[in-house]
Amino acid sequence: MWHQVDTLFQKKKPFSLSLSILFLFLSLSSLSIISDFSLLLQYNRPIHMAHSDHSLTNLLCLIILIITNLSLNYILNTLLFKIRPFIHPPTSSTKREESAMKFAESVKILDQSLVSPPPLSSGEVRSSLPLTFFDMFWLNYSPVERLFFYQFPYSADHFLDFHLPIFKSALSVALSVFYPLAATIRRRQPDGHFEIATTDSDSVTLTVSEYEGAAFDFLEISGDHSRPVEKLLPLVPRLPMSPEEQPLLSVQVTLFPNYGLCLAIAVHHAACDGFSSMQFVKLWSAAVAAGLRPDGSSPQPPAPVIDRTVIPDPRNLYLQMEKGVLDERAKEKKVTSGIAGSVFATTFTLSAPEIGRLKKQMQVKAAEQGMRSFHCSSFVISLAYSWICLLKTRRITDGDGAAHVVFAVDWRRRIRPEIPANYFGNCISGCFAKWDAEELLAKDGILVACAAIGKAIDDLGDDAHESMDGLVDRIGKVVPWRPLTVSGSPKMGVYETDFGWGKPRKVEVISTRETGAVALAESRDGEGGIEIGVILPEEDLKAFAKHFAAGRDW
Structure with a gap:
């Protein structure tokens, strides 16, 4: 059993030793209690029964020791699974790199x-x-x-x-x-x-x-x-x-x-x-x-x-498209996040009640301000929420002070005639939204962001060819301003993939480290929430997390 504990915490020897000592202390305590009880029995038993009592006590001690050790081992394996991320203290970037290297090896x-x-x-x-x-x-x-x-x-x-x-x-x-x-x-x-x-x-x-x-x-x-x-x-x-x-x-x-x-x-x-x-x-x-x-x-x-x-x-x-793509290849240009150094992956979640509350707030505020109605789905809410948090974190705008977001739109049911829902291939194009950064950072910034994204979706129409016309050039123009981009969709059902081992514990997209995109997926609990995967440098991630938590009071 001690070997199992040391294996679990091989990088935390003092901690595992302390747990081992605790196990020994509890086991010896159990033995002491049983021994005292056996002495009490012997004082109140006839002499001819003393030897049988002693054997019975030894057997009982052995059983108690085994049960104690197994029980504590189970508790350790069950409870510490959940707290290990909090046991490890923050480490320097050098130590993190060494840890990652050891992991890879x-x-x-x-x-x-x-x-x-x-x-x-x-x-x-x-x-x-x-x-x-x-x-x-x-x-x-x-x-x-x-x-x-x-x-x-x-x-x-x-x-x-x-x-x-x-x-x-x-x-x-x-x-x-x-x-x-x-x-x-x-x-x-x-x-x-x-x-x-x-x-x-x-x-x-x-x-x-x-x-x-x-x-x-x-x-x-x-x-x-x-x-x-x-x-x-x-x-x-x-x-x-x-x-x-x-x-x-x-x-x-x-x-x-x-x-x-x-x-x-x-x-x-x-x-x-x-x-x-x-x-x-x-x-x-x-x-x-x-x-x-x-x-x-x-x-x-x-x-x-x-x-x-x-x-x-x-x-x-x-x-x-072929000409534009080959021209980009000749220039060796590649869409990247512009992020250098070590980056960290974290998943944030907006629950269904939180999304529902934000939807109602957007409807009420839009009506109060006389805004025209706009598409306001769970996707729009989640993307707008992420956009505001990222803008507050990094404050990157174009020469006119506008912030940009680019996301994919599925054309299978938009285009006329409709394309089969189970068509295999690509059937998505980019949808662009931008707005003045100062307005996005103001008190009702989440409303402004939702309206900008929702309006961009409403204006798409059913002409996929118009949406794709000049797309390579349009992407090239906004890339220098590092727009928020999106990977995935809550409609993909990534948590529905059961290989016979049950629902996934976690699904993650990490290719977004190349582009700086956020990854959206349905929440694992299946109750209508949305997971937002983010990959950022450590300091940016801390700021994003702070803004994400504060946003629940918007």
Whole structure:
């Protein structure tokens, strides 16, 4: 038992020693009480019963010692899981870097393999897909990296022997449906335009790793509290980016034996948007869950529509996008956050009651000020709230004193005729809002922010081509002012991915470290709240947290 305690707190030897001494003290106290009780019995028993009483007492002492130790060990494992983040004192940046380096060195690869879709039957074919103008916009962007943390109270050997075969088989099945994800993006001949090119050897790299440090660290790294991003990076699979040929999907599972696992997925954004990638993950998770259940049952999501002809291009926007993207590539320009040094990931949550209260406040204040009605959803409230907090934290404006926000809008149901909801690919464009920073920072700044974002959504209309026309240039113009950008959506249902291990403990997007975006997702409790993932330097994060807490009194 002492070894278990020291393993849990191998970086806190004095603390674990104190706990060990406490265990010993309590155990000896129990023994002393029982011994006193046995003496009392012996004084009041006939002599011929003394020896049997003594044996019975020894047995009782042994049982009490075992129960005491096991009980205290259970209490330690249960209660201290929740308080470990508060036990560790603040450390210097140098110590944090050393800690992150040690964490990375503790992640060891156990298995790495290529998983392919099943072979096609005679006469079947997986067609290559041309990139649409929606897809082409994302060609230069870094992969989207999403981490799913699950409770997994089994050993690494158990996963390798029992779960991994099902995991691989289910991945192969999912890739047979979402076959473009196993392919690569490259230029086709003879016109040189970009396509998702399929071959008989298409595959996805699946890496299985084990964290060899204290498995207890799983609970620290998968929480909502501030964590150095350097510690999360070893959990993320690599997706090579090459101008000639770009793979579209890579997967890594990192095991924290007997505690949990992290499933990390890197997806090239030019292949599909977040709604489509989550379709894939949900199909895969359903297949794994079915393989783990005795009856083989699991709800199946609808099959995707893999047909690029449903995206019309009457303005030939593809050529415009291709030229703009290649020009940016030639200049080696990349959308970045402008953040240097160590950064930390933290998740903030707006509960459903808080969102509802803010909605009512916006409606009342807008009516009092004679403002025209505007789109005011939970998404708008959460984005406006984040915008104000970030502006108060960093106060970055353009030359005219305006602050900017850019977010994605899904066109599947906006465009006419409608595109199928389960269309696989990109079907999003940028939506821009800006407002005078001084007004945003004033007393009713949250109302101003909601109105600016809501009006931008209302003004979109149903013409996706107009929204995409000149998008590369418009993004380029606002990038110097470091606008707030958004990754994800509460409508994606990221917490609905059950691989047979239950709901994720935590879902996190960390590719936002490249762009400075906030990541939005539905709250894990499923009660209508919204999670807001933020990656910032430590001092900025402290300021953001202060403004976020104060905003509850707006």
